[in-house]
Amino acid sequence: AQTVTQSQPEMSVQEAETVTLSCTYDTSENNYYLFWYKQPPSRQMILVIRQEAYKQQNATENRFSVNFQKAAKSFSLKISDSQLGDTAMYFCAFMKHELQGAQKLVFGQGTRLTINP
Amino acid sequence: SAVISQKPSRDICQRGTSLTIQCQVDSQVTMMFWYRQQPGQSLTLIATANQGSEATYESGFVIDKFPISRPNLTFSTLTVSNMSPEDSSIYLCSVVGGREYQETQYFGPGTRLLVL
Numbered sequence: 001a002q003t004v005t006q007s008q009p010e011m012s013v014q015e016a017e018t019v020t021l022s023c024t025y026d027t028s029e030n031n032y033y034l035f036w037y038k039q040p041p042s043r044q045m046i047l048v049i050r051q052e053a054y055k056q057q058n059a060t061e062n063r064f065s066v067n068f069q070k071a072a073k074s075f076s077l078k079i080s081d082s083q084l085g086d087t088a089m090y091f092c093a094f095m096k097h098e099l100q101g102a103q104k105l106v107f108g109q110g111t112r113l114t115i116n117p
Numbered sequence: 118s119a120v121i122s123q124k125p126s127r128d129i130c131q132r133g134t135s136l137t138i139q140c141q142v143d144s145q146v147t148m149m150f151w152y153r154q155q156p157g158q159s160l161t162l163i164a165t166a167n168q169g170s171e172a173t174y175e176s177g178f179v180i181d182k183f184p185i186s187r188p189n190l191t192f193s194t195l196t197v198s199n200m201s202p203e204d205s206s207i208y209l210c211s212v213v214g215g216r217e218y219q220e221t222q223y224f225g226p227g228t229r230l231l232v233l
Contacts, residue, residue, distance in 0.1 A: 033220050043207060045160075045224035091159060095220065104150065104162040104175070105211075105222060 002027045002094050006108035013082055014116050020067075021077045021111050023092035031097035034068065034075045035105070040088040048090070051075065053097075079113075087115045119144050119212055121225035129231045130200055137196045138228045140210035145190035147213050150222065151183070154207040163208075166193040200232045 003026045013019045025034070036048040051059045051068050058066050063083075067076045079086055092108040120143040130136050140149065149166040164172040164185055172185035187193040197204050207229050211222040 035221070037224075043227050043229070045209060045211075045227075047221060047223060050221055095222075097220070104165070105152075105160070107159040107161075109159050 002029070002096065002106045004092055004094050004106050004108035006090075006092055006111050008111045009109070010112045010114070012114040012116060015082060015084060017082055018078065018080050019082055019113065021079075021090050021092075021113065023075045023077070023108055025073050025075065025092075025094050027073070027094065027096070029096045033095045033097065034066075035093040035095070036064070036066070036075075036077045037091045037093060038086075038088040039091065039110075040085075045091075049077065082115045084115050084117060086113065088113060119146060119223060121210065121212060121223060123208075123210060123225040123228050125228060126226065127229040127231075129233065132201050132232055134200055135196055135198045136200065136230060137194050138208055138210075140193045140195070140225055142191045142212050147190075149187060149193045149213075150211045151185060151193070151195045152209045152211065152224075154209065154227075156205065160209065163195070166195075166210075197230065200230075202232045205230055205232045 005024045032053045034051045038046050038048050049059050049061045049064050058068050063080045065078045089110045089112050091110045093105040095103050095105050122141045124139045151163040152160040153163050154160045162175050163178045164174040166172050166185050166187040168187045184196045207227045209227045210225045
């Protein structure tokens, strides 16, 4: 079974700073996907970024980028130029690849990120 | 990505009663899932809603407690039966994305349930 660990329950930074959220996972699978979702106080789960395990290049989406280290089973999220609207719970999630399509997401426990003005 | 809605957005229910949650998508999707998020916790998959057949349940979840329907490719329901205070959670449906990202799940806004 796969497990996802987020070792930082809470983090707090000043607006415009850069922050990195950690995520490690355990799996025996070779083909899989990794995701970061954010959940603001509205409770809506919003996809931030995705990474395919077979791709060596780290995914980026505007101010969000990941550092994917497959051998170390590490998948950290970097938020640059942080904004007040980035305040949210951030969940790291794992999904194994199957030919028949999407499978269940296995989530970490989350990191509560607060951006201070 | 698809637009996903859930009804109700929140509810307060008495123990022993049942509540049916609806998930509606504005386009046909191949796969739909139901997750539970207990207070202060992460998300856990309840079941995969299969179109035209019985749902596939995860360990610890049973059909009698969480019956699921999926009559077509845009709609699914989750019923929480014989509720107890331990069922107080946020229930979220997710769907697999469009042609570009077949493996990515997008979530509905969730249904916040409080059982007294």
